[in-house]
Amino acid sequence: MSVSLALNVNGKPVSAEIDARTLLVDFLRNNLALTGTHVGCDTAQCGACTVHLDGQAVKACNVLALQANGRAVVTIEGLAAEDGALHPMQAAFRACHALQCGFCTPGMVMSAIDLVNRHPNADEATIRAELEGNICRCTGYHNIVKAVRQGAAEMGR
Amino acid sequence: MGANDSTGIASAIGQPVLRKEDARFLTGTGQFTDDVTMTRQTHAYFLRSPHAHATIRAIDVKKAKAAPGVVGVFTGADLTGVNGLPCGWLITGTDGKPMNEPPHPVLAQGKVRYVGDAVAIVVAESIDQAKDAAEQIEVDYDVLASVVSSVDALKPGAPQIHEQAPGNRCYTWALGDKAAVDAAFAKAAHVTKLDLVNNRLVPNAIEPRAALASWSRADDAYTLYVTSQNPHVERLLMTAFVLGLPEHKVRVIAPDVGGGFGSKIYLYPEETAMVWASKRVNRPIKWAAERSESFLSDAHGRDHVTHAELALDKDGKFLALRVQTTANMGAYLSTFASCIPTILYATLLAGQYTTPAIHCEVTAVFTNTAPVDAYRGAGRPEATYVVERIVHQAAVETGIAQDELRRRNFIREFPYQTPVALNYDIGNYDQTLDAANEMADVAGFAARKAEAKQRGKLRGLGYASYIEACGLAPSNIAGALGARAGLFEAGEVRVHPTGSVTVFTGSHSHGQGHETTFAQVVAARLGVPVDNVDVVHGDTGRVPFGMGTYGSRSLSVGGTAIVKALDKIIAKGKKIAAHLLEAAESDIEFHDGKFTVAGTDRSKTFGEVALTAYVPHNYPLDKLEPGLNETAFYDPTNFTYPAGTHICEVEVDPETGVVQVVAFTASDDFGNIINPMIVEGQVHGGVAQGIGQALLEHCVYDTSSGQLLTGSMMDYALPRADDMPAFQVDTKVTPCTHNPLGAKGCGEAGAIGSPAALMNAVLDALAPVGVTHLDMPASPHRVWKAIRQARPNA
Numbered sequence: 019m020s021v022s023l024a025l026n027v028n029g030k031p032v033s034a035e036i037d038a039r040t041l042l043v044d045f046l047r048n049n050l051a052l053t054g055t056h057v058g059c060d061t062a063q064c065g066a067c068t069v070h071l072d073g074q075a076v077k078a079c080n081v082l083a084l085q086a087n088g089r090a091v092v093t094i095e096g097l098a099a100e101d102g103a104l105h106p107m108q109a110a111f112r113a114c115h116a117l118q119c120g121f122c123t124p125g126m127v128m129s130a131i132d133l134v135n136r137h138p139n140a141d142e143a144t145i146r147a148e149l150e151g152n153i154c155r156c157t158g159y160h161n162i163v164k165a166v167r168q169g170a171a172e173m174g175r
Numbered sequence: 176m177g178a179n180d181s182t183g184i185a186s187a188i189g190q191p192v193l194r195k196e197d198a199r200f201l202t203g204t205g206q207f208t209d210d211v212t213m214t215r216q217t218h219a220y221f222l223r224s225p226h227a228h229a230t231i232r233a234i235d236v237k238k239a240k241a242a243p244g245v246v247g248v249f250t251g252a253d254l255t256g257v258n259g260l261p262c263g264w265l266i267t268g269t270d271g272k273p274m275n276e277p278p279h280p281v282l283a284q285g286k287v288r289y290v291g292d293a294v295a296i297v298v299a300e301s302i303d304q305a306k307d308a309a310e311q312i313e314v315d316y317d318v319l320a321s322v323v324s325s326v327d328a329l330k331p332g333a334p335q336i337h338e339q340a341p342g343n344r345c346y347t348w349a350l351g352d353k354a355a356v357d358a359a360f361a362k363a364a365h366v367t368k369l370d371l372v373n374n375r376l377v378p379n380a381i382e383p384r385a386a387l388a389s390w391s392r393a394d395d396a397y398t399l400y401v402t403s404q405n406p407h408v409e410r411l412l413m414t415a416f417v418l419g420l421p422e423h424k425v426r427v428i429a430p431d432v433g434g435g436f437g438s439k440i441y442l443y444p445e446e447t448a449m450v451w452a453s454k455r456v457n458r459p460i461k462w463a464a465e466r467s468e469s470f471l472s473d474a475h476g477r478d479h480v481t482h483a484e485l486a487l488d489k490d491g492k493f494l495a496l497r498v499q500t501t502a503n504m505g506a507y508l509s510t511f512a513s514c515i516p517t518i519l520y521a522t523l524l525a526g527q528y529t530t531p532a533i534h535c536e537v538t539a540v541f542t543n544t545a546p547v548d549a550y551r552g553a554g555r556p557e558a559t560y561v562v563e564r565i566v567h568q569a570a571v572e573t574g575i576a577q578d579e580l581r582r583r584n585f586i587r588e589f590p591y592q593t594p595v596a597l598n599y600d601i602g603n604y605d606q607t608l609d610a611a612n613e614m615a616d617v618a619g620f621a622a623r624k625a626e627a628k629q630r631g632k633l634r635g636l637g638y639a640s641y642i643e644a645c646g647l648a649p650s651n652i653a654g655a656l657g658a659r660a661g662l663f664e665a666g667e668v669r670v671h672p673t674g675s676v677t678v679f680t681g682s683h684s685h686g687q688g689h690e691t692t693f694a695q696v697v698a699a700r701l702g703v704p705v706d707n708v709d710v711v712h713g714d715t716g717r718v719p720f721g722m723g724t725y726g727s728r729s730l731s732v733g734g735t736a737i738v739k740a741l742d743k744i745i746a747k748g749k750k751i752a753a754h755l756l757e758a759a760e761s762d763i764e765f766h767d768g769k770f771t772v773a774g775t776d777r778s779k780t781f782g783e784v785a786l787t788a789y790v791p792h793n794y795p796l797d798k799l800e801p802g803l804n805e806t807a808f809y810d811p812t813n814f815t816y817p818a819g820t821h822i823c824e825v826e827v828d829p830e831t832g833v834v835q836v837v838a839f840t841a842s843d844d845f846g847n848i849i850n851p852m853i854v855e856g857q858v859h860g861g862v863a864q865g866i867g868q869a870l871l872e873h874c875v876y877d878t879s880s881g882q883l884l885t886g887s888m889m890d891y892a893l894p895r896a897d898d899m900p901a902f903q904v905d906t907k908v909t910p911c912t913h914n915p916l917g918a919k920g921c922g923e924a925g926a927i928g929s930p931a932a933l934m935n936a937v938l939d940a941l942a943p944v945g946v947t948h949l950d951m952p953a954s955p956h957r958v959w960k961a962i963r964q965a966r967p968n969a
Binding site: 052056057058059064093111112113115117118120121123143145155157158161163 | 191193194196197198199200201202203204205206207209210212379380381382383431432433434436463465466467685686687688852853855856859860861862863864887888889893894895896897899901902925
């Protein structure tokens with residue numbers, strides 16, 4: 019069943035005719051070629067597909083594209099400024115070597131920003147607990163936790 | 176933060192240069208296999224066996240072929256002229272016979288042998304149509320009894336999995352002097368005995384395996400994008416051994432790859448079937464594994480059952496070690512499966528110790544489970560687990576302090592020939608043990624333990640002093656041991672006319688940061704900025720050749736190949752500079768990016784020489800070719816031997832069995848370090864995987880049905896941020912003696928030392944309540960049960 023969809027993605031209006039069962043992650047990747055949002059599991063565990071929906075982190079593999087109708091989606095591609103300047107969280111991930119293979123990274127950064135929005139002064143235990151929904155197999159999380167703290171400090175400036 | 180955005184000249188070595196690759200990964204512009212899309216692309220779905228063991232009476236694909244959007248359906252019967260997947264290492268058994276090597280069909284041929292065994296490939300316009308069509312395939316299975324445990328598979332009357340492997344035995348193999356070991360045990364003052372299970376793991380790189388195969392009618396050539404750690408090996412095995420295609424007509428590209436940990440080394444059925452089918456359907460075919468497919472069909476790791484005995488004299492000196500291991504190979508031999516529990520396992524049983532006599536016997540067994548192959552550490556974590564668990568137990572039994580017993584047995588003279596074939600070139604095991612002791616504040620442990628007791632918690636401390644053999648290794652020796660491939664690496668350095676550089680390496684980066692580390696090596700050697708060096712990897716169409724990345728070999732072997740190519744660049748540059756400076760070639764020195772006539776201030780910059788090589792107007796054309804582009808192949812003369820001590824501190828809640836890792840310390844010797852930031856990151860990640868194995872991860876098949884019980888991230892516990900402590904890591908340096916970088920490798924050490932350190936800590940914590948044995952993972956249920964069994968009335 020084909021349905022109409024209109025939403026805002028990374029600050030730009032987007033409309034499309036899609037199959038009603040299309041997942042948001044597949045719409046972003048296949049229809050909009052925004053391949054920075056990744057699919058790492060099929061049980062909403064790994065968080066590699068995390069995007070912001072109206073400013074809140076959601077797992078795009080668990081959201082129908084239709085559920086985003088009329089709403090605003092921000093993906094990893096939409097974080098940096100027009101001039102290419104990285105978002106403070108992106109910059110902190112780089113400065114702290116908080117990524118290795120880079121596959122979980124987009125989802126991790128999107129979750130981290132949401133985490134800081136909700137807990138601007140999160141301590142280490144809070145950061146670790148809040149990142150429970152994002153799995154990284156490379157870093158052991160040590161540098162991710164460091165990056166989130168550094169990114170939080172920069173976002174607070 | 177102490178890291179630099181970019182750095183110049185010789186100072187590039189040893190600097191925490193921020194990674195070049197991060198820019199694309201942080202902005203969503205990386206290109207992973209599933210991100211690549213081709214015009215007219217179709218989608219593949221693999222129909223897999225729902226049974227652990229069954230004969231296929233018939234397959235009917237008529238309905239599936241007629242289903243909407245279907246482009247092609249192929250089963251094993253269609254793959255005429257296609258061979259089975261090869262195993263890359265021939266092990267010769269104690270009976271003098273080659274291992275039993277049953278066929279490993281690309282798609283099932285008459286029988287399925289594990290849940291997830293690929294039966295058919297369905298190619299359709301969309302993935303949903305491919306899945307819908309697969310449901311229309313009728314497979315008539317005659318279900319057989321199955322066996323999933325290696326120990327059970329060896330029992331008389333066990334279901335027989337392959338005609339070619341009687342008793343389900345792949346081989347029984349041994350290493351070491353049995354008579355010397357028996358003699359040493361006869362005169363031992365104390366013998367420690369231990370039974371150990373090294374739990375089966377599922378690697379779980381966060382990017383699932385994926386492939387995109389296409390065929391071009393224009394030149395009868397194939398292109399395969401695939402999640403591979405070693406695209407040249409993938410191409411060689413696929414073309415020469417399986418599909419019989421001309422190697423030069425197949426281009427394999429491993430673009431950005433989202434982690435591997437061993438699981439992406441191998442040639443798998445899926446991409447092989449897709450390359451074959453891409454010509455049949457004359458359309459590009461895409462496949463990306465769903466995570467549940469990854470659990471079923473990625474090569475698993477570990478799965479050893481071991482009995483070990485250590486003989487000691489009255490002073491705690493190790494006299495001999497005796498080890499018997501049963502290793503689960505799964506249903507088929509994966510690409511390097513046979514060498515993991517032998518060549519990469521038994522050879523490491525000396526550890527850091529002078530144990531003069533060691534004997535190890537390994538029986539490798541087929542079962543109705545997914546193939547088992549190298550997973551981060553590959554044999555060496557299993558060996559370290561045996562050695563460091565039994566040393567821990569021996570210290571407990573003899574009453575000698577853990578660190579003291581290790582010190583009493585450390586190797587201190589190098590080179591050191593072990594009784595299990597390896598020759599350690601250099602090391603300083605006291606140094607890393609002492610540093611770890613200090614960093615972990617072992618002196619303050621008793622007070623922390625007492626304080627924990629006040630809170631009703633049991634606190635424990637565990638050591639693991641590990642060694643590993645990395646940088647695989649001399650091809651001639653590997654060949655004599657059964658390797659069916661060379662183990663060199665290739666590097667090409669292309670200096671452009673303006674003096675910037677592109678490096679083509681056979682190593683493959685899937686998280687290790689080679690684009691930065693290798694650029695630092697080149698920048699330091701040529702005296703050019705890191706930003707002027709780009710590193711290309713993962714493409715058989717661009718890189719001359721390569722053996723790929725595994726076994727922590729990229730810097731020590733791949734990096735050395737680049738250094739050898741750089742030597743050729745500088746040698747040629749000296750000839751050009753000598754001509755320009757009208758001096759003798761022997762008088763030209765090269766430092767800091769300048770060719771200088773010795774003892775003078777007359778010089779030419781690297782850029783001037785590069786330009787002259789490509790604009791050879793004033794050039795010795797009668798003696799020297801233009802251009803500045805050199806390739807080198809490097810074959811190591813020995814393994815490298817990273818080593819160190821890990822100390823784990825845990826707190827156990829005896830009421831719930833929950834183990835909390837409160838501190839983890841690693842002091843490692845990786846030889847010389849190019850980028851300490853990246854090295855620390857590798858250790859963090861390795862340790863997390865080792866803690867994962869010891870605390871959380873456990874791959875379980877149902878013993879009666881052969882079904883995978885831990886088939887998703889909801890059933891298989893991967894480490895999450897709140898399971899991990901902050902790590903304390905530090906490095907000491909004894910430079911490797913036989914490669915010019917002095918590098919040993921750092922990728923696997925974390926996963927090698929940590930499981931034993933953690934389990935030793937848990938057992939130390941549980942000692943006061945009488946628990947003397949526990950197998951991994953130390954899950955709350957297991958720990959709670961062990962406490963209750965030790966103290967039934969508690």
